[in-house]
Amino acid sequence: MADSYSSCSIPHTFHPSMVNNPNPNETNPEFVKSSDDIEKCTACHKILWDPFQLPCGHHVCPVGLDRVLEEGRCLVMDCKLPCSSNQIFADACKRREIGSLEVRCGYQACKKIIKWKELEKHMESCEYREVTCDKCCELVKMYNMEKHLDEDCVQRILHCPEGCGYSTSAINMSEHLSDECPNVILSCPNECGMTQASREQLRNHVTECPLRRVACRFKDVGCPFEGLNDDIHKHSEDAVPYHLELIALREEAVENVTRSHIDDMKLTIEQILRQGQEVKKIKDENEKLKKDCQINRKSIQDLKKVLVTQGEKVIVNERHLQEKASTDGAEKIKSELSAVKDMIDGTKQRLETVERATGSVGQNRGEGNAVERAEKQVRLMDVRVCEIDLRLQLFETINYNGVLMWKIRDYRRRKMEAVNGRTLSLYSQPFYTSQYGYKLCGRVYLNGDGTGKGAYLSFFVVVMKGDFDALLPWPFMLPVTFMLLDQNGTGLHERESFTPNPTSNSFHKPTTEMNVACGVPRFVSHTKLESDTYLKEDIVFLRIVVDCTNANYQY
Structure with missing residues (x-):
């Protein structure tokens, strides 16, 4: 069996096309032994990995092997023995020896010592690695995730402490208590002496409070006066001319x-x-x-x-x-x-x-109208040719596996057009769940829509009228995942998933060209989106994945 830090098993005979494994030296593992005590490549003098044995018995790594083949001989000063590619062999025994070197886990808080070949597997499951909370998207140590979900996550669900029966996320609970909860004890704003009344009782009291202030009945024409009932009566009598x-x-x-x-x-x-x-x-x-x-x-x-x-x-x-x-x-x-x-x-x-x-x-006599009509026909033909060319391009990029990969160029210009109200939303090319399946497309509001307007990117999926709708089960019920792709190669993609609501008209069989879009109005904030992680060269990548695993149709 191949060692875990290499992507392929060792060949018995060397060929240059076999040198394709990543260099473990680039990960800088911390060895338990001193680096001076670890065997080095005789060509590049770095820690030996994926070792190959030369005819003279010296060992080189794939990087050093390139230098040896260029020179056509061993690079050790006291050796210089000529060699060719058909004389070089991968040394499986030396590889197992190198892979058994002890290294420390790459996460600082973890004290475990493991074999080098098992390091990658260990780090994938180490309890000290940081993972993204599915609810609030914060980075949390794996061992602390349970406590985070129970005590710290701002999206955890809390029940109202005043006993009104309302439940909401922790970040919204204070707003509920200050503005909505009917059981919160308050005082009369008119300072009539009533201090121990619930919000619901206070609503009824305010309309009957003897100290409530009433606006003049002529306020619609500009009278600014407010006062108690007696003051209002006196004002109405005294201010008739006004x-x-x-x-x-x-x-x-x-x-x-x-x-x-x-x-x-x-x-x-x-x-x-x-x-x-x-x-x-x-x-x-x-x-x-x-x-x-x-x-x-x-x-x-x-x-x-x-x-x-x-x-x-x-x-x-x-x-x-x-x-x-x-x-x-x-x-x-x-x-x-x-x-x-x-x-x-x-x-x-x-x-x-x-x-x-x-x-x-x-x-x-105005015969130029005929020329104008001819020019109009030419313009219409040009538009038709452009439409056909666009349809051909869409056909070349169409996907039948339930996946949309959407590349949006000129992000800042398009966002400014959305801010100015010129182009509020963009539609993607259509994609399908199978060759004869549902027809879908993506829709994005770069300046946000609804609750996300002005501060978020809003991302939606649209069910479109397809050629085979009569053969498909309705409503559309396949899980959908939205993604904003990380362009740094670290895998920190922004994602949001949901299962369609069968009662929503957005997922019923389309009667027009497309249904109402449905998705996430507050998918990702502009601050996070416009960081170097997700926006490079004025381009962002969006992705929609439809889980077709449990689709109950087969054609």
């Missing part, structure tokens, strides 16, 4: 606004009437031009018929010319042929004159 003045000012303002709206409407109506007259005039001119064009087309067709007839005559005369042997007959036919050619040239000139006249009329 209230009348406020009402008059409000009526005047409303009248001014109404008058302004009426003036704007009048201007709009006049513009519409003028445009209607211009449109009618243009229609009349177009009708006249159509009639002229029809007449010109008929003339052109007649001239073309004459031209064809004359051409046939020319062909017949040429044949007659070939059949006549006498000089007089030839001269006569040549003369007739010359007359026919002159007639054809004249006909061509007439045809060109008519065509130029048709073009001149069109230019003078």
Whole structure:
């Protein structure tokens, strides 16, 4: 069996293509023995790994082996024995010896000493490694995860300490107690002396409190006065002139606004009437031009018929010319042929004159509309070609395994367009759970949507109308995982998973091109997303994975 720190077993005979294992020296393991006591590669003088034996008996690592093959001999000063690739062998015995060296675990708090070949396996399961909490996404030591979930996690579920029966996450519990809980004991804000009442009792009390302050009934027209009931009655009697003045000012303002709206409407109506007259005039001119064009087309067709007839005559005369042997007959036919050619040239000139006249009329009378229509048709064809090219590109990148890999370029420009309201969301190319399965796509709001707007990236999945929906079970119930991929190679991907709600219309059989998107409005904050871990060269990678393991259809 191969040692655990190597990705393949040792070959019996060396070949350069076999040197593909990662260099364990790059991980800098801490050896129990002094590095001076550990055997080194005779070529590069680093700790020996994946050892190969030369014909002279010296050992080299894969890196040193490249140098040996370049030189064509051993690099030990006292040896220099020539060697070739077919004389070099992998030393399995030396490899087991090197792999049995004792090293310390790479995590500082862990005191375990293990064999070098078992180091990677140990570190994958070491209780001192840091793992990401599935609820709050914080890094926690593995041995401390249980305590973290029970006592420290801000997303752990707590029951209201006041006994109202409400449950929420720890981070939201203080907000519940301060704003919502009906059992919290409060005092009357009017300082009427009531100090031991629950929030629910206080709501009923405030409407009946003898010290509650009431706004003046003319507050809608601008009166700012507030006071107790007795003060309000006295104010209403004393401030009648003031209230009348406020009402008059409000009526005047409303009248001014109404008058302004009426003036704007009048201007709009006049513009519409003028445009209607211009449109009618243009229609009349177009009708006249159509009639002229029809007449010109008929003339052109007649001239073309004459031209064809004359051409046939020319062909017949040429044949007659070939059949006549006498000089007089030839001269006569040549003369007739010359007359026919002159007639054809004249006909061509007439045809060109008519065509130029048709073009001149069109230019003078708005015939440019025909050119514009032609240009419009060309533009429509260009758009159609672009659409076909885009569909071909989508077809080349389509996935039938329930996985979407989405590369978003120009992130900062696209986010600024979302902030400015120009492009609120982006759609991905479609992907499928199988060749005849569900059709899906991704949708992302770079500046957030709903509760995540302005501070988060919102990530959603959309169920689209597919060609085989009639054969699939509904509603769509396959688990979905959203991911923001780490571009540093450390594997710290941001992820969020959920199982579709069968009662949601988002997962029922589509009746339009696509259903309402469903996903995570607060998928990842802009602060975390725009770090060097996830944003490089103005590019981010998003991924959607649909778990098709338990799909209850087979085609």
